[in-house]
Amino acid sequence: MNEVMxxxxxxxxxxxxxxxxxxxxxxxxxxxxxxLRMPDVxxxxxxxxxxxxxGVGCMVLAVATHFVTLDVVLESLLVIxxxxxxxxxxxxxxxxxxxxxxxxxxxxxxxxEMRGCYDADSHMLHNCPMPTSDDSVDPRPxxxxxxxxxxxMTDEDxxxxxxxxxxxxxxxxxx
Amino acid sequence: MxxxxxxxxFAIVPAQIETAMFEGPIAIQAVLLIVxxxxxxxxxxxxxxxxxxxxxPDRVVALDLLxxxxxxxxxxxxxxxxxxxxxSVCLIMGLILFLGTAAFALYLERRARP
Numbered sequence: 001m002n003e004v005m006x007x008x009x010x011x012x013x014x015x016x017x018x019x020x021x022x023x024x025x026x027x028x029x030x031x032x033x034x035x036l037r038m039p040d041v042x043x044x045x046x047x048x049x050x051x052x053x054x055g056v057g058c059m060v061l062a063v064a065t066h067f068v069t070l071d072v073v074l075e076s077l078l079v080i081x082x083x084x085x086x087x088x089x090x091x092x093x094x095x096x097x098x099x100x101x102x103x104x105x106x107x108x109x110x111x112x113e114m115r116g117c118y119d120a121d122s123h124m125l126h127n128c129p130m131p132t133s134d135d136s137v138d139p140r141p142x143x144x145x146x147x148x149x150x151x152x153m154t155d156e157d158x159x160x161x162x163x164x165x166x167x168x169x170x171x172x173x174x175x
Numbered sequence: 176m177x178x179x180x181x182x183x184x185f186a187i188v189p190a191q192i193e194t195a196m197f198e199g200p201i202a203i204q205a206v207l208l209i210v211x212x213x214x215x216x217x218x219x220x221x222x223x224x225x226x227x228x229x230x231x232p233d234r235v236v237a238l239d240l241l242x243x244x245x246x247x248x249x250x251x252x253x254x255x256x257x258x259x260x261x262x263s264v265c266l267i268m269g270l271i272l273f274l275g276t277a278a279f280a281l282y283l284e285r286r287a288r289p
Binding site (some may be wrong): 035036044073076093100139 | 223
């Protein structure tokens with residue numbers, strides 16, 4: 001079974017395969033760690049999508065460098081292109097749905113660009129107003145449960161409102 | 176039970192294993208098995224997030240990443256058993272994964288509508 005004629009070209013291919021597979025495994029483990037450790041739906045999603053896509057793409061490219069025939073290379077490139085097109089679209093769809101459902105942002109989130117852009121009654125996105133420090137009227141009534149005290153950071157009021165970047169500190173303040 | 180019957184019955188098993196053995200040099204096989212172990216660890220992490228994700232979009236993200244790791248496992252097996260036909264399985268599985276994730280996202284958006 002192992003009596004294939006081993007030339008320098010095949011050794012180059014084997015080394016490339018091993019390197020790509022190891023890089024892919026490393027990034028896959030990194031994606032799982034990011035999925036486990038990130039504090040938020042959106043941060044979890046960006047960790048999973050970017051690192052996972054890179055890991056799976058490296059492994060499919062390793063298939064192409066192992067069998068160096070034309071059809072296998074073309075098919076693996078097709079798989080990689082399809083993966084790189086569909087994965088950002090899927091993560092964008094889930095992020096949009098998660099924001100509409102109202103899954104909570106991390107307590108240390110400094111700035112929410114879509115705050116006030118989503119009308120919960122008509123289920124439409126309209127043009128965003130400029131961020132103001134007026135928090136008396138919250139334009140997102142369906143999403144404010146439990147996190148009404150989150151501030152939109154502007155340049156004017158950075159003396160009195162300290163940005164809450166640490167989750168444990170904000171949790172101890174809340175309790 | 177007759178001893179010869181037992182031996183003749185279980186003598187089939189090593190022959191099946193020998194025909195299904197892996198191909199390629201031993202070093203590549205060892206690296207591929209190690210990477211399969213790493214993928215198993217990553218899939219266990221995804222399963223933990225899938226089971227205790229606080230909201231439904233968390234579970235959808237975990238399911239998406241789990242399917243992508245399944246695509247990676249199929250690619251590793253294509254190298255390991257020396258059959259590049261399995262790349263077609265990767266292609267179809269990625270497409271079905273995208274369709275499933277898009278369907279989940281549309282379902283979530285429709286449920287958010289009052």
